[in-house]
Amino acid sequence: MSRKSSSIPFHLMMLPAMVLLAIFSIYPMFGVILAFEDFNPSKGIWGSPFVGLENFSYMFQIPEIQQILYNTVFIAVSKIIFTEAAALTFALLLHELRLRLLKRVIQTVVYLPHFISWVLLGGIVANIFSLDGIVNTALAAFGAPEAIMFLGSNPWFPGIVIGTHVWQEFGFGAVIYLAALTGIDPTLYEAAEIDGAGRLRRLTSVTLPGITTTIVLLVLLNLQNVLNAGQEQILNLYNPLVYQSGDIIDTYVYRAGLKELQFELATAVGLLKSVVSFFFITVSYFLASKFANYRIF
Amino acid sequence: MKNLHWGNPLAWALAFALILGLIGCAPQASQDAAVAAPKSAVAPGGKPNKDPFGPLPEKTVLTVFKTEADYDLHLNKGETQLDNLYVKTFGQKLNIDYQFPIVMKGGPAANDKLNLMIASNDLLDVNFVGIDTFNQMVKADMLQDLTESYNDFASVPVRENYTTDNGKALEMVTRNGKLYGIPAMGTVHNSDPLLWIRQDWLDKLGLKGPSNMAELEAVLKAFVEKDPDGNGKKDTVGLIGQQDFINESPQGYAYDAIFTAYKSYVRNWITKADGTVEYGSIQPETKAALAKLRELYAAGLLPKDFPITKPEQAQEPIVAGRAGAFFGPWWAGWSPLTDVIKANPKAVWRAYVIKNVDGKSYSKQEAPVAGIAVLKKGYKYPEALIKSINYYFQVQVDDPALIGGDPYNGKDPNADWAAVPVALGLWRADAVIRDHMGMAANAEGKPMPFAVTKYNEKYYKDVAAAWVKGEDWLKANPDSFGDAFSRFIGVQPIIDAATIPVFSAYYGTTPTLEKRKVNLDKLEVQAFLNIIVGDKPVDSFDEFVKQWKEMGGTAVTQEVNSMLK
Incomplete structure (x- = not known):
């Protein structure tokens, strides 16, 4: 049997997936021409008049576009940095634990929040940070003069958004690091121990070098998220008082696109975000292959 | 790694494209309606x-x-x-x-x-x-x-x-x-914001029902400072509020009524003396109202967290018995007061109209x-x-x-x-006052002042019969409470104050407004909140007016005026 014929069944197995991909991912991509149209639902995507780049130029004339872009990038980048840092630290700490059962339990508990929707979390967070919530009660116990309206305060709001995101996601992020850590050859540790290396020395000389590629890879792949500040989360937490520090591209598009029926604008913004993300994915892929030797193709 | 997560722009683009792309094209004759x-x-x-x-x-x-x-x-x-x-x-x-x-x-x-x-x-x-x-x-x-x-x-x-x-x-x-x-x-009058207030608290503190802003302020101050619920704690909230505090037509727990008291018709189009139409929120009267709200907020008479309170959360302190005053429509007897009296049957609620600086009662209306x-x-x-x-x-x-x-x-x-299969609330435009008159006539045993439909004849009789049994009976029968209490306690003040309905001069949108509404609304609510919570001086209102005009407000005003010609 030649190599070619033996691979045919495998290709056939891929066929349904490819068909689904074509129907649900590739065909709808034609819909992005909406971004260049003055969309009229009854005429449909193919019948609406073209307006060229008008939707894009309008987008950049939005008076507060700078503020919104700044908020988006600031929140998104902070989220990436702090989530990865927390996940890594947590994975390293957990890795040092000897009791397997305790390790499993902790790991499960910390990644649970990842599966809770922000519709629910939003209410919980709002409650915790409310004027008579846990945080303010604790602060008052330590003698804080006045309750702080955290979710209505521009200095605090981005911090809370980033902090609660980190809390929600770091446990899940740690799973990959933990997997990488178990991949390190145990004989290396034994050798290091015989050579007289202490715990800290083993961490810096064996553990960290062993997962450097994973760290670099995860950070690079996260570059695609620099414009994703978390629509679902912010939509459930923000309010007019913190538009200044919390209004991001996605929430603006939600208000303008869906509430005011400007679908073409929403698509234009979405397309722009996709293009930026695509750029970063490409860049990060090349960087990943260069620094972490990671290749898909 | 999170791939097609809903935070991902690609996912959004795909979703939009998917929704929009799957429908075929149905070419139809278009017609641009004025x-x-x-x-x-x-x-x-x-x-x-x-x-x-x-x-x-x-x-x-x-x-x-x-x-x-x-x-x-x-x-x-x-x-x-x-x-x-x-x-x-x-x-x-x-x-x-x-x-x-x-x-x-x-x-x-x-x-x-x-x-x-x-x-x-x-x-x-x-x-x-x-x-x-x-x-x-x-x-x-x-x-x-x-x-x-x-x-x-x-x-x-x-x-x-x-x-x-x-x-x-x-x-x-x-x-x-x-x-x-x-x-x-x-x-008409369906959403007139009445001041609903704990009458038992007023009586306890020896105050009378407020009818203007000065009296309202004095009452709120007494509520917040004098422990009207007598639990020994200074835990009473002043005038309930929520983040949608300005609206085209008045909403529950909002502050539209305070603006109206200063003759400011926020979010409405008003006709000036020369016949031209202008946006209510940018008028000088609005500045005066904001200055007062700022005072009330600083004095702790508005809940400190009203800007982050969602409309559906606003009623919580009322149900919990920690608040004694809120603005609500005549039908507040159904919601929130039916829940409130279930939780606290001793509370006695009454409605008052806050008159404006000239001592007259006006109210913005529903479209x-x-x-x-x-x-x-x-x-x-x-x-x-x-x-x-x-x-x-x-x-x-x-x-x-x-x-x-x-x-x-x-x-x-x-x-x-x-x-019913196609449920559309086809009440008469004058139903609020008319229904009240019909029920009042029934309750007092007088002849009906106008011809009524068969349906209403029975309805008026039923509600009046429940009302004459008295407030204690209604509180013991929450199913009947909302209707009777709203129809009598809620509507009477509107009639007594002879509230004059005020309609916006223009409803709907314009080409510029379509594009700029999100920005203009955001600018407005931000500017107002900054003044109220004290982040910016009252005079920043003038800056807001200037920005509003520059950001498209002038164009919108022109379009509205030409539409109305």
Whole structure:
């Protein structure tokens, strides 16, 4: 049997997936021409008049576009940095634990929040940070003069958004690091121990070098998220008082696109975000292959 | 790694593209309707020339976008809002197969769903929309022209009902001489913001009910500082508030009434002395109102966290018994007060009108059109919508005997109107005051001051009978509390104060407003909040006015003025 014929069944197995991909991912991509149209639902995507780049130029004339872009990038980048840092630290700490059962339990508990929707979390967070919530009660116990309206305060709001995101996601992020850590050859540790290396020395000389590629890879792949500040989360937490520090591209598009029926604008913004993300994915892929030797193709 | 997560832009682009891409192209003749046409295609009043209650020529499916009612509809056991005697009987008599593929809780989510259906041109036959969405749909040529069906089939009582606002509502859904929807009229005084207040607290503190801002301030100060609930803690919240504190038509727990007290009509278009129309929020009167709100906030008389309180959370301190004052409509007796008296039967609530700086009472109103039932373009028998509404109107508002009686004949309390297949609140424009007069006449044993429908005759009697049993009885019977308490305690102050209704000079949108509304609204609410919570000085209002004008406000004002010419 030649190599070619033996691979045919495998290709056939891929066929349904490819068909689904074509129907649900590739065909709808034609819909992005909406971004260049003055969309009229009854005429449909193919019948609406073209307006060229008008939707894009309008987008950049939005008076507060700078503020919104700044908020988006600031929140998104902070989220990436702090989530990865927390996940890594947590994975390293957990890795040092000897009791397997305790390790499993902790790991499960910390990644649970990842599966809770922000519709629910939003209410919980709002409650915790409310004027008579846990945080303010604790602060008052330590003698804080006045309750702080955290979710209505521009200095605090981005911090809370980033902090609660980190809390929600770091446990899940740690799973990959933990997997990488178990991949390190145990004989290396034994050798290091015989050579007289202490715990800290083993961490810096064996553990960290062993997962450097994973760290670099995860950070690079996260570059695609620099414009994703978390629509679902912010939509459930923000309010007019913190538009200044919390209004991001996605929430603006939600208000303008869906509430005011400007679908073409929403698509234009979405397309722009996709293009930026695509750029970063490409860049990060090349960087990943260069620094972490990671290749898909 | 998170791949196609909902935070991912690609996912959003794909989702949008998916929704929009899957519908084929349906090339249809387009027609750009002018946004405002002065003439009405159909006259209010008059007679139909065909049978308004007759069956369709063949059994036809009518799909309806249904809003779920979140209260008891008083149906028979086992029946639902989608499957009940109304749906069955209407269907049989009119030869219509009612179907409800979409059932949503009301509010923003239902609105988002409808907007998505519009974007994908995937409409049900019957939808309920507001005036802005209506304008978009007319512009997109998605709606069936109902002129002929209305003229042929609308029943006499329905037509008469539309005379109560002098045909204003019908006029607002007419474009280029064609009727594109069946409107529910805005009800005058329906959302007038009354000050609902704990009378037992007032009495305890020896205060009288406030009638102007100075008195209100004194009362709030006493509530916050003098521990009216007597629990020994300084835990009383002042005037309840929420983040949507300014609105086109007044909302519950909002501060619209405080602006009105300073003769500021925020979010409305007002007519100046020279006949031109200007935006209410940028007038100097608004600045005075903001200065007062800032004072109240600084003094702790408004809840510190009102800007981050969502509308649906606002009533929590009231139910918990920690608040004694809020602005709400006459029907606050149903919500929130029915829940409140269940939790705390000792609380005595009364309603007061806050008069303006000249000692007169004015109130912003709902738009003359409260909701519009529209039919998808191309529906085979457009009269199906008209007939469904004719039928509902007989059963629930006019005289059921005319169409062979209410299917729920003799059921008490009667099945709710939300149970009919096409539920559109067709109350008379003057229903609030009129219903109160009718009930008051009943309660006092006087003759009815005007002719009433069979349905209302019984309704007035029932409510009046509950009312005369007294407040203690009502509190012990929460099912009857809302209606009787609202109708009497809620409406009387509006009549006593002779509140003058104020309508916006312009409803709907303009080309610039369509594009800039999000920005202008954001600018406005931010500027106002910054002043109220003390982040910026009161004089920053002038800066806001300047920015508002530059950001498109001037263009919008010009467009509104030219539309009105």
